[in-house]
Amino acid sequence: MPDTDDAAREDPILQALASDRPAVSFEFFPPKDDEGEAQLWRTIDDLAPLEPTFVSVTYGAGGTSQDRTVRITERIAREAPMPPVGHLTLVGQSRGEIETVLKQYVAAGVRHVLALRGDPAGGPRAPWEPHPDGMSHAIELVELVHEVGGLSVGVAAFPEGHPDADGLDADADVLVAKARAGASFAISQLFFRADDYFGLVRRVRERGCDLPIVPGIMPILNLKQVARMAELSGAEMPREVLDQIEPLADDPKAVRAKGIDLATELCRELIAGGAPGLHFMTLNRSPATREIFERLRADDVI
Secondary structure, three states, rough: OOOOHHHHHHHHHHHHHOOOOOOEEEEEEEOOOHHHHHHHHHHHHHHHHHHOOOOEEEOHHHHOHHHHHHHHHHHHHOOOOOEEEEEEEOOOOOOHHHHHHHHHHHHHHHOOEEEOOOOOOOOOOOOOOOOOOOOOOOHHHHHHHHHHOOOOEEEEEEOOOOOOOOOOOHHHHHHHHHHHHHEEEEEEEEOOOOOHHHHHHHHHHHHHOOOOOOEEOOOOHHHHHHHHHHHHHHOOOOOHHHHHHHHHHOOHHHHHHHHHHHHHHHHHHHHOOOOOOOEEEEOOHHHHHHHHHHHHHHHHOO
């Protein structure tokens, strides 16, 4: 495993994750059309003054929207005042095609990628079917990134365990193996209880691994939408959260307000407990993210 201290001195993202101030980053999803892409750039422009440590653009479900994701990530590297982390999955791609995308990223000035297995084309619960000339595990992608060179690599983490994992301990073993293969940071799947995040961190540290794990934050702005995303990812909507949101279900403004309150409190708890930063899943809209950010900044949390 690479020496963490040496890597941190060379890598601005690791420097930020190791600093006394929590790092803040934003995640966008790939727009489906030109209008959506224009909205995404408005959001990027709106969030740029918050000086995020990095931003990332995901792939669509089942690996779709890859070309648009790569193009937007490259444009962020060229034009935006914040470094991008390029998402990369194994879905529907040969090893050679993935290597080509990695080289594209390097040529465009992208210096970080997030190496993911990705969800099967049939959905997160469908059986995994690798490309005939592809790979099956994120650790293989981490190794390939290092073979290509010129990129720092992050990986996914799952506070409640990956849906395919044989329990929480086995899931932690996989994350540690990815770190030992060369991953230098991790970003977690969405979750709603700080204890789930801290439990994952504890299991990883017990295995002698100091991989920085950034918690992924998704405020509940639309209950049905977030509940569906949680279901697909294997995350639980805790009863203590639902008890506060469900009575407001017929009032979208009240749901949004309560969702922002809950997300802000979760962020406070995570930072107080030692999380190295916060990764906001923005859904390509800036107001809620800005509102949470400004509350946390006003309280000197970030």
